[in-house]
Amino acid sequence: MPLETHSRFGVIGDPVDHSLxxxxxxxxxxxxGLPYLYLPFHVRAAELSRFVRRMGRTGLGGINVTIPHKTxxxxxxxxxxxxxxxxxxxxxxxxxxxxxxxHNTDGRGFILALKSKTGRSPKGESVLIFGAGxxxxxxxxxxAQAGIRSIVIVNRGLKxxxxxxxxxxxxxPHLSCEAFGxxxxxxxxxxxxxxxxxxxxxxxxxxxxxxxxxxxxxDRRAVVCDLIYRPxxxxxxxxxxxxKVMGGLPLLLWQGALAFQxxxxxxxxxxAMEAALRS
Ligand code: NAP
Numbered sequence: 001m002p003l004e005t006h007s008r009f010g011v012i013g014d015p016v017d018h019s020l021x022x023x024x025x026x027x028x029x030x031x032x033g034l035p036y037l038y039l040p041f042h043v044r045a046a047e048l049s050r051f052v053r054r055m056g057r058t059g060l061g062g063i064n065v066t067i068p069h070k071t072x073x074x075x076x077x078x079x080x081x082x083x084x085x086x087x088x089x090x091x092x093x094x095x096x097x098x099x100x101x102x103h104n105t106d107g108r109g110f111i112l113a114l115k116s117k118t119g120r121s122p123k124g125e126s127v128l129i130f131g132a133g134x135x136x137x138x139x140x141x142x143x144a145q146a147g148i149r150s151i152v153i154v155n156r157g158l159k160x161x162x163x164x165x166x167x168x169x170x171x172x173p174h175l176s177c178e179a180f181g182x183x184x185x186x187x188x189x190x191x192x193x194x195x196x197x198x199x200x201x202x203x204x205x206x207x208x209x210x211x212x213x214x215x216x217x218x219d220r221r222a223v224v225c226d227l228i229y230r231p232x233x234x235x236x237x238x239x240x241x242x243x244k245v246m247g248g249l250p251l252l253l254w255q256g257a258l259a260f261q262x263x264x265x266x267x268x269x270x271x272a273m274e275a276a277l278r279s
Contacts, residue, residue: 007037008036008037010022010038012051012064012066012069013065013067013069014044014045015067016042016043017040019040020249020252020277021066021256023277025256028256028276036061036264045068048072048073052076052093064091065090070133070134071088073102074089079102080101083107084103087104087138089137090103091104092105092255094262105138106135106138106139106255107141107145110225110254111146113250113253114196120196122146123147126149126196127148128151128198129154129197129200130182131155132160135200136164140168141167144168145171148196150175152178152187152190153165153177153178153180154181155180156201158181182211191214195219196223197222197224198227199225199227204232205232207232207233208233210233213234215240216241218243222243224243229249229252230248
């Protein structure tokens with residue numbers, strides 16, 4: 001248990017002001033009567049190493065990690081959970097006996113969120129994922145483990161997409177896996193075969209921009225997800241085509257509940273956390 005001497009937790013990111021994690025976790029601590037505080041920390045890439053080294057000294061027992069640090073922080077961990085090692089990204093750090101242990105709760109959180117929000121299981125699904133960063137990696141590995149049939153990765157930088165495809169193939173050799181650059185037209189021909197479309201890039205955070213996708217071609221059964229908390233133009237477009245949609249809040253809730261359990265050893269008060277996110 002990491003909590004003998006620590007009473008503070010937090011989230012690091014750049015940007016981090018948008019994060020709803022402080023509201024959610026502070027509500028959870030209060031609900032269970034735990035005397036802990038959760039704070040946002042604006043940490044730029046150049047400051048990451050120093051921040052992580054000093055974590056213990058600043059009284060932190062653990063942190064969440066958000067854009068853009070999930071993959072870079074891996075090198076600063078003393079130990080990684082099997083899941084985080086496989087994924088190559090960390091979204092939750094536990095400081096335990098002075099050692100920094102990196103975990104990843106995004107993937108399992110996504111699958112729990114999908115089930116609770118849409119009733120769908122990923123088993124046997126064909127997936128299209130936009131992005132190949134830390135969140136995409138966590139989700140793609142969890143989906144591969146959950147038995148999806150195929151995955152198409154579309155990323156701005158083709159190299160990162162290809163790296164994710166290669167890493168997935170190592171873990172799941174029978175998985176059909178292809179990577180395309182966002183600017184290529186080739187991925188568009190796959191849209192009609194896809195059961196689960198997941199948008200993991202920050203495009204749409206501004207409430208105006210959107211990736212270009214023609215939902216007219218989508219399977220009517222397809223579920224469309226966007227990891228951004230507020231409904232994005234991408235998600236609104238999908239909903240306007242009568243497709244089932246899931247925004248970022250259910251994932252925030254479930255990945256946060258798993259992190260809470262790692263830090264406190266207590267079951268997360270889901271109802272209180274969800275109410276905090278909706279208030
Ligand atoms: P990350 O590791 O920095 O990855 C960002 C990804 O987005 C990369 O694939 C990057 O492509 C792509 N990208 C960045 N800017 C882009 C642009 N202008 N156009 C097209 N693609 C772009 O970040 P992350 O940690 O995966 O987080 C990604 C998003 O998911 C963030 O918005 C974050 O807030 C959200 N998220 C939400 C939850 C939740 O609980 N709801 C959980 C995790 C993440 P390149 O490889 O080409 O750089």
